[in-house]
Amino acid sequence: MKKKMKIATYNANSIRSRIELLKTWLGKHKPDILCIQETKVQDDEFPLEAFRDTRYEVVFRGQKKYNGVAIFSRFPLEEIEVDLPNDPVQEARFLKAKAGKIIVLNTYIPQGQEVDSDKFQYKLEYFRLLKSYFSSRFDPQKDFVLWCGDLNAAREPIDVYDPEGLWGHVCYCKEVKESFEDVMKWGFIDLFRQFHPEGGHYTFWDYRIPNSFQRKLGWRLDYILATEPLAKTCRDCWIDLEARQAEKPSDHTFLVAEFIL
DNA sequence: ATGGTGGACAATCCA
Numbered sequence: 001m002k003k004k005m006k007i008a009t010y011n012a013n014s015i016r017s018r019i020e021l022l023k024t025w026l027g028k029h030k031p032d033i034l035c036i037q038e039t040k041v042q043d044d045e046f047p048l049e050a051f052r053d054t055r056y057e058v059v060f061r062g063q064k065k066y067n068g069v070a071i072f073s074r075f076p077l078e079e080i081e082v083d084l085p086n087d088p089v090q091e092a093r094f095l096k097a098k099a100g101k102i103i104v105l106n107t108y109i110p111q112g113q114e115v116d117s118d119k120f121q122y123k124l125e126y127f128r129l130l131k132s133y134f135s136s137r138f139d140p141q142k143d144f145v146l147w148c149g150d151l152n153a154a155r156e157p158i159d160v161y162d163p164e165g166l167w168g169h170v171c172y173c174k175e176v177k178e179s180f181e182d183v184m185k186w187g188f189i190d191l192f193r194q195f196h197p198e199g200g201h202y203t204f205w206d207y208r209i210p211n212s213f214q215r216k217l218g219w220r221l222d223y224i225l226a227t228e229p230l231a232k233t234c235r236d237c238w239i240d241l242e243a244r245q246a247e248k249p250s251d252h253t254f255l256v257a258e259f260i261l
Numbered sequence: 262a263t264g265g266t267g268g269a270c271a272a273t274c275c276a
Contacts, residue, residue: 013276014268038276040269065269066276111276152276206276207266251267251276
């Protein structure tokens with residue numbers, strides 16, 4: 001018996017300021033799993049009560065002020081991990097859970113600030129640690145691994161609004177591109193790219209640029225990546241631009257993938 | 262004009 005499965009990812013830029021938007025979105029799109037980044041709330045203040053009537057199971061890992069990740073799921077989540085092994089900083093950026101046969105990784109990759117900063121080195125290290133994690137734990141030919149999140153990296157020129165002007169930015173430069181591709185070649189398929197080879201599709205628009213969304217000044221920084229056995233079951237992957245019409249949208253929007261399993 | 266805005270959280274840090 002084949003079953004439809006819908007999985008989404010969203011950088012909320014504070015889950016507490018996005019409660020109404022999220023409840024509306026969950027009710028309308030009914031994803032089976034939603035990975036959230038930048039919840040910006042420590043665990044004892046997570047707004048569990050606000051989502052109680054949605055009947056999703058929720059796991060989260062947060063810290064004060066910054067970062068924070070959460071997974072909403074209609075299926076029981078098992079084998080939960082909240083720390084990326086060997087991460088020297090141990091910020092709340094990593095969440096792993098198993099939903100049935102799908103292993104879900106939800107990450108909020110460090111943005112990197114400036115290319116000559118320690119934070120940028122940490123960003124590169126984060127990709128390296130993720131690759132070690134995947135290699136040591138899973139088999140890309142057999143396991144159904146799904147890596148979702150805000151990866152703070154654009155893969156190709158078609159993933160940013162001004163490829164020449166933006167080259168060298170912490171989210172679009174040689175080092176980040178190489179680090180990201182090195183993890184990809186372990187065995188991930190970029191589901192959105194698989195269904196949309198053309199460029200100009202973005203998931204992030206900078207608040208600081210006036211009317212960046214209307215002017216299409218965006219970046220593709222959010223991804224749903226799957227190992228081959230899982231990618232084969234993917235029927236579609238799309239960016240939900242409608243969610244940008246909400247009253248107080250995040251600077252990112254939802255990326256969604258549908259599978260027949 | 263070396264900026265824009267938005268969020269957390271209390272003087273700035275982060276994106």
